[in-house]
Structure formats: structure tokens, C-alpha cells
Amino acid sequence: MSDVDELETRLEALTEADFQRGLEVFRSKLKEAEAAFLNACVHCGLCAESCHYYRMDPVLENIPAAKLETIAAVFKRHFTTMGKVAPGLVGARSMDKDMARAWVDAVFGRCSLCGRCSLNCTVGILLPRLFRAARAALGAMGLTPPDLQATVDTALKHGNNMAITREDWVETVQWIEEELQMETGDPEARLPLDKHGAKILFTVNPREPKFFPLSLQASAKVFWAAKEDWTLTADHGWDLTNYGLFNCKDEEAGLITQNLVDAMARLGCETLVIGECGHGFASARWEGEEWLKQGFPFKVMSILELMDEYLRDGRIKVDPAKHPKKVTLHDPCNLVRHGGICEAQRRVLRASAADFVEMTPNREHNFCCGGGGGQLAMGRYKARRLNSGGMKAQQIRDTAAEVVVTPCHNCVDQLGELNKEYKLKVQIKTVAEIVADALVP
């Protein structure tokens, strides 16, 4: 059975008990802030153009306020007096099969949780917070798109979301180490595995060992140049991704986060460094401690911040002339708008590339590439994902850049698809790849 059929079958089989369970979970995810948000929308509609889905397909369903109203209608009906007394007046709707279907379409099918609408909301509603609550409720009703759920299940079962075995991971690391030694001419260049007491535990996106080994090699080369005391772990805890951020089942997200915490404790490292991944950074830096309901006894930072420190402290030196091509930067939403890492990557790129040009808009106002929010893992929405990425494609074209740099492997994948779909003819690279190529003794 296809994912589409499976979800539709589940929708048809929903019972009153499912709706009640969904509503209970939805209610449990709401705090004072979210309750205020749900009372604050004035339906001005000015958020419409802030959404890349709406920009590329200006239909009613793509307006952020329309997506929000789908959620708010159920909130009003079940949790407010006016919604119970005069539902028609205030637009309240009961949770039923039609509404569940509308929720799935709105929060999984038409939203990458990028949060650009929040910045442009006249009131300031943090819409992704409400959409995450809705995704959690749908999950409780068994309505998480199966392919998205499968990604989480794989991570829970195998310790990484691509089911890479320990043997394959270790072999890949050793192979990249040999490549690094050849590239640097230094037989002592290492990709340390399970080095107890190392200052830094470095984590990567499984796409790196699986599809982009040069990306991991680039990060390792930067560590080598900086003479960093770092390690990878051979066991669970090397995968920085956490699709629990997208299926919004906090318990599962917490279990995945626990892999990182356990690896830090096992190896006794001081700092957890997150490789180039937007949602991985947001998960580890901002959400992980909330999922586990306790603070980490270690520091979490992005490799972008680390490379920025290396340059500032003179631990690495780069020659921008090694990158004469025009380079632009795509800001991953979870790293920038939701993560607060805005300037480090810019300082690093300005130092490492001769011709760096910004997209417009940029930083916290950037447009999502379309691959966020778990969209890359939900095949049923592929056409919408690629269409919504048209905004990013246009931004890239406007810069006339030959190289698009992005510190996120999900964005790399989406930009790669946009490159083909919109015939952009650009190279897609990570920041570490740019820095590694620009390194000088």
C-alpha cells in the first residue's frame, strides 16, 4: 500500500476515541503563549506573501492565516465558550474526519515550519509552534505521513536515520581518514573514533557518510588544520539529525536526543559540535533539553561558530583567492531564523571566498528552500515541495552566483533538486567545503 493510500485508509478509519486522543495531545502541547496566539489572529491576511508556498501557488489554502484558522477553528470549538455557544459566528469547527484531513494537508502538506510568517505577522503569532502542536495531535491519531514516521523509526531502531550499520560507519570513517591523509600529505591526520576525553564530539548528518563523504572530509580537514582535539563516536550518537522535530512526537525526539547525551557522557567530551545541519542544530541546541526536560551538562555549538572562532583566533588561515567564483549563501531556517546563527557563516565565507554576494532577502528574513519541516521525507508532497522552492530558485538566479553555499544537508538535497528542476546550473556546497578548499599553511 502506498503512503498516500495508507494515510487515507487511516483517515477513514478514525473513531471518536481517536479524535479525543488527538485533542488531548493537542491540548497538552499548548501553554499560555500558544493559547494567546490562538486568540490573537485578526485574519488580516498580510501574512500571505511571506509564505513561499503562497508565493509560488497563490491559493487560499497556502495563506498562513488559513492554515492557522484550520487549527484555531478546532481550538475554539473544543476549548472556548464562544466556540461552543456560537460556533458559526466565530468559525469554530469540531474535530472530525474532514477537519483531520484538513489538518494533515495544512500542517504536513503546506508548511515547512520555516516561521517566516511569524516575522511578518502583524500581531507576532509564532505559527510553527501551533502547527507543531497540530502535528503532534495528528501523530496521536496515527496520521503522521508514514514515510516521515519511518525516518524517525529508523533512527530509533538503528541510532541513525539511514540505517547505516556500525561496521559501515566505521569503515567509511577509516576510508575518509585515508583520503584526508593523502590530501594533506600528513600520515598523522586523523578522524578519531571514540577518543575518550576529547574536547569535542563532532556529529554529522548520515547523508555525509552515505552520499557526501567529501563533506565529512572537509570538516575533518578543518579540524586537522586547527589542531583540534576532537572525536567521532563509533556507536549511537554520531547522527545529529532528529526528525522528531518534524513528526513532533516529543518522546521520540527525546529518545533520539538521548543518543547524543549518552555519547557525550560515554566519551567525556566538553562540547557537542553539530555539523552543518539546520534542523539538527535546532534539535540539539534548542529543543533537546526541552524534550528531555533537563539541561545538558555540556555546551552545544555549531561547526560554523567553531570555524568562525578558528579564523578569529588565527588557528586556521584561508586564502579567498582560492575561490574566485561568485558565491552566495542560503540561510537554513532552523539554523538562522530559529537558531540564531546569523553572522558566523558570513564572516567565514567572506574570509574564504573572493566574491561573496548576499541573497535578497537574507538572514532571518530568508525564504525557506522548501525542504524544511520534514518535507524531504514526505514523498506525497514532492510536487508542492519543488514548486514552493521556486522562490529560492529565483533568489539564487537574481544573485547570478555560480556557487550556492548552505550549512545544511537537508537544504543541500533540496537545492540539488531545485538546481535540476529550475536549471540553475550552480554548484551546491557546504561552508566547511569552501573553508577546507581555501586553507593555507
Added chain:
Amino acid sequence: MNPLLAGVMLATIWCAGALVVLYMRTKAFGVRQLHSRPAGDARAGVRYAFTQGMAPQAKESVRMNPLSYLAGMLYHTGIFAGLALLGLKLSGLGTPRVLGIVALLGATGGIALLGKRMFKAHLRGISCPDDFVSNLLATGFAALAGITCFLPSFASLWLIETIALLIYAPLGKIRHCLFFFPTRYHFGAFFGRRGVLPPTA
């Protein structure tokens, strides 16, 4: 005491009381305890949210819809002028015409926004009856406040309209007069804590 003025007083008490109840019900949802270490200053984010963060240069949505923004600003200014006039009226201090003009301008903003909601399909699509009722009541309030400054015989009608507005305010979307503030606060605190706002560049 004029029964209409008494009615306004009672309606004001109802409105304030109901808004307090709504706020308390929201507070009852509880506060989210945060464990991650801040990267920025939540208070700076809140200050930004209530100041520069509301300016057109901070919002693409406003820059792309300048007429709607202007209408909205006029509308709200007019409503506040109407409230000021109401306060003066209740205090027996008269109704200055300059405020009346502001209220009338505000009403034109309200009418413009109502027209937009009626005739733009997408805006109609995200609207429910409450949106129209709320607009009509608030626009009527501003308009009658302005008219009364020039034609005092409209005072009774204005006060009746005021009573209706105050009774309805906590029941529909006019409640955003309260929830705007906690929403804006949480917006600023969230982005401030994460070091996103105020913007660095």
C-alpha cells in the same frame, strides 16, 4: 444618571471583567519551563517586538501592502480617538472636534478594510461572521464618535453603539485588544532568547 451612560459603565465593567477572565483562562494553560541556555536577551527581544519590530521596515508584509497598513493604522488611531472621546464624554468634559476628525478618519480606514474583506476572495476565505461583526461595531463606534462631535444629537446612538461594542468585544476577535500584548511579548521573548532579534545586521 443618564441611563445610556450607566449602560456604558456597566458594559465597560462587563468588557473588562470578561477580558480578565479570558486572560486568566489563558494563564491557566501554564508557562513553558525552558532548559536550554539563552543565546540572546529575551528582554531585548521583547523591547524590539514592541518598538522597531512593529515598523514597516521590519515587516515585508507591511511593505508589500502599504495601503492596508495605512488603513489599519488609521482605523486603530480612530478607535483610540473614539475611546478618548468616550472618556471625555463620561467625564463631562465635552467632545473636541479635532478628535472627532481623527475618529472619522479612523472610520474610513475601517470601511476600507471591510471593503477589502468583502471583495477580496482570499480575505473572504479566511473570514468568519465575527470578522464582519467586529469590524462593523468598531467602525460604527469610531464613526459615531466623530459624528457626535459635530452633531451632538447623535450622542444617544453613539452610546448605544458603544454598549454593543463593549458587550461584544470579549466575545469575538476584538479580544485581540488584549491578546496582542502577550502575543507580542512571547514573540519577542522567543526570538530574543535565541539571539535572532533584535537583528544584528
